[in-house]
Amino acid sequence: MAALLAVLLSLAFAAPAGAENRTLGLYAGHADGLGAASVETVRSELQRLLTPVGFDLIWRDSAQRKSGEDFDLVVVSSFDGSCSADDLPPSSAAPALNSVILADTSVSGSRVLPFFRVDCGQLIRMLAPSLKPLSVAVRQTTVQRALARLMAHEIYHIVAQTTGHQSSGIAKASFSLRDLMADRFEFDIWSLSQMKPQPAVVISDSEER
Numbered sequence: 001m002a003a004l005l006a007v008l009l010s011l012a013f014a015a016p017a018g019a020e021n022r023t024l025g026l027y028a029g030h031a032d033g034l035g036a037a038s039v040e041t042v043r044s045e046l047q048r049l050l051t052p053v054g055f056d057l058i059w060r061d062s063a064q065r066k067s068g069e070d071f072d073l074v075v076v077s078s079f080d081g082s083c084s085a086d087d088l089p090p091s092s093a094a095p096a097l098n099s100v101i102l103a104d105t106s107v108s109g110s111r112v113l114p115f116f117r118v119d120c121g122q123l124i125r126m127l128a129p130s131l132k133p134l135s136v137a138v139r140q141t142t143v144q145r146a147l148a149r150l151m152a153h154e155i156y157h158i159v160a161q162t163t164g165h166q167s168s169g170i171a172k173a174s175f176s177l178r179d180l181m182a183d184r185f186e187f188d189i190w191s192l193s194q195m196k197p198q199p200a201v202v203i204s205d206s207e208e209r
């Protein structure tokens with residue numbers, strides 16, 4: 001077990017930064033309450049989470065889609081509700097943690113499709129009681145970081161082509177309030193390895209022809 005983990009660790013960190021990076025084009029739909037500065041906070045947190053996988057994230061507004069752009073992988077996201085934490089809903093509106101779907105990705109048969117949705121309204125309702133005592137600026141950063149974590153979770157399903165989950169980190173089946181709000185919350189080593197390009201399968205001559 002220790003030896004296997006050591007191998008995975010070396011796989012995860014062996015690649016020199018930038019050497020084999022893949023581009024991930026994210027076409028983001030309109031998000032209510034998420035201005036340009038907020039998008040930048042979400043984008044940089046998402047990039048930070050995806051850097052160990054070797055992804056350069058290119059965030060594009062899906063309404064201003066240009067032809068001729070070429071990415072190694074493309075994902076499309078949409079946002080429901082308002083992502084602004086300026087005016088919080090009453091704490092009594094907070095849903096029970098284990099009953100909320102904050103984000104989901106489309107699946108067709110065994111294929112995970114590159115479309116996902118994040119429910120900003122539910123996220124804010126869930127975080128509202130914890131956000132209340134914070135300044136508006138800190139609320140916004142907290143919500144934007146949580147949003148990036150939800151997006152990273154869905155991107156994990158798409159890149160790893162799995163509907164399965166890990167026992168810890170961003171690829172967990174469900175997030176606690178702490179996971180959403182903590183200063184740091186990352187992918188675990190197993191999900192990072194699942195998201196890396198798999199080594200090419202060696203096909204013998206007899207099978208190839």
Ligand SMILES: [Zn+2]
Nearest residue numbers: 153157165173
């Ligand atoms: Zn999931």
